[in-house]
Ligand SMILES: Nc1ncnc2c1ncn2[C@@H]1O[C@H](COP(=O)(O)OP(=O)(O)O)[C@@H](O)[C@H]1O
């Protein structure tokens with residue numbers, strides 16, 4: 003059986019179990035609303051466009067934050083790979099920063115940028131930057147020395163060698179870095195939105211929770227999960243697979 | 254005869270982190286005339302790759318000089334093409350893009366592509382111009398890398414066990430192709446190998462190296478008419494002679510390895 007078919011059957015069974023459980027009142031509607039209530043809440047949210055505005059607002063923050071974090075991450079990664087001193091100093095700081103969830107920066111970010119967009123985007127940027135930095139650094143350091151030797155015998159050196167050989171050779175790591183940066187940024191965004199003003203998916207989740215609308219809470223959780231999975235599998239894993247194949251790192 | 258490559262009193266000493274000196278090459282002297290196909294033959298670890306990489310300018314000597322076409326080698330240059338044991342093609346470029354990589358700055362794109370086509374034809378791969386390296390077999394990749402070196406029109410082609418990773422049949426076919434390319438282009442070729450048969454099949458001259466430290470132990474002119482396959486007796490005789498020369502060297506390596514095992 004194809005994995006896609008297995009997956010479909012699995013999710014159908016899961017929803018069926020959920021629906022039957024609700025129907026026979028194995029749990030109370032306020033604890034876990036039925037799939038129909040969740041469906042209705044989602045349909046209403048999309049019909050009056052609130053969820054559409056939320057999605058647009060969340061994606062806008064994500065795209066800005068991710069773009070900035072990829073730029074900073076790449077620049078910082080290049081610096082760490084090229085300079086031993088930077089690696090010994092900034093590098094150890096990046097490792098420390100990477101090991102904490104970026105949401106802990108939110109209180110400070112709110113002091114600096116106020117309660118609005120700025121603070122959330124800042125947290126998103128911090129979420130994506132360091133994992134990108136570390137991947138770019140590793141990618142550049144792991145370039146097959148044979149490529150560099152071959153390029154040098156063909157008259158390439160310095161800046162030409164760096165941009166024409168070393169950077170393209172590290173693209174598999176850059177792509178993986180971007181995929182992980184997206185995943186971290188997405189998590190940071192949801193955490194940030196939960197704690198700040200709307201619109202946004204995270205904000206609506208908290209708002210629904212405050213008003214005891216559990217159906218909408220679950221609906222938004224599902225949207226967050228689906229967006230995460232779809233972007234990861236349909237966009238990043240595909241690119242990654244193609245790149246790995248082309249770069250001869252996977253058969 | 255014009256001495257094209259002069260290797261003068263080359264020593265190479267590597268020092269490890271505990272400051273132990275490892276003399277890899279000791280007082281290597283060689284003179285290679287233009288157009289010669291010379292093999293450097295020796296057991297693994299005797300410093301063949303190190304010597305070749307010095308001619309390429311990728312590694313510096315501890316002492317001594319290497320002069321190519323009147324100029325002392327300081328750094329790599331397009332006058333010396335290098336073919337490695339692995340094809341070293343850039344996987345993100347098509348075959349044509351790989352071949353024009355060394356030509357980018359010397360001519361416009363159209364001329365470079367034209368030139369690439371010519372050399373891909375020489376290695377019989379013109380139908381694969383648009384393919385990516387991962388779509389080619391090991392032997393085809395190695396032919397592309399030979400075309401790439403030839404395309405920059407080097408005075409010398411340095412080859413470091415270029416067919417070592419290929420299967421016997423492919424290797425034998427490529428021997429034929431390389432011999433033809435050498436005759437057609439009249440390049441000077443310095444060919445590193447640890448295979449006695451390969452060196453006899455291809456070269457005008459075989460420089461036999463011994464190990465620990467790496468030195469030249471024999472310098473043999475091969476005056477067997479080409480194609481060599483047609484002169485089995487002479488080939489076998491030379492094979493046995495070289496085998497005798499190398500026997501002592503191989504024993505030396507084995508003894509050392511045994512001693513090393515015993516010490517552990
Ligand atoms: N960069 C290096 N640092 C230290 N030792 C090296 C280095 N490169 C080669 N060697 C040593 O030099 C010797 C000769 O190596 P090499 O030239 O690769 O031999 P060959 O090509 O004949 O097999 C080996 O013992 C190897 O361990």
Ligand SMILES: [Mg+2]
Pocket residue numbers: 301302303413414
């Ligand atoms: Mg070698």
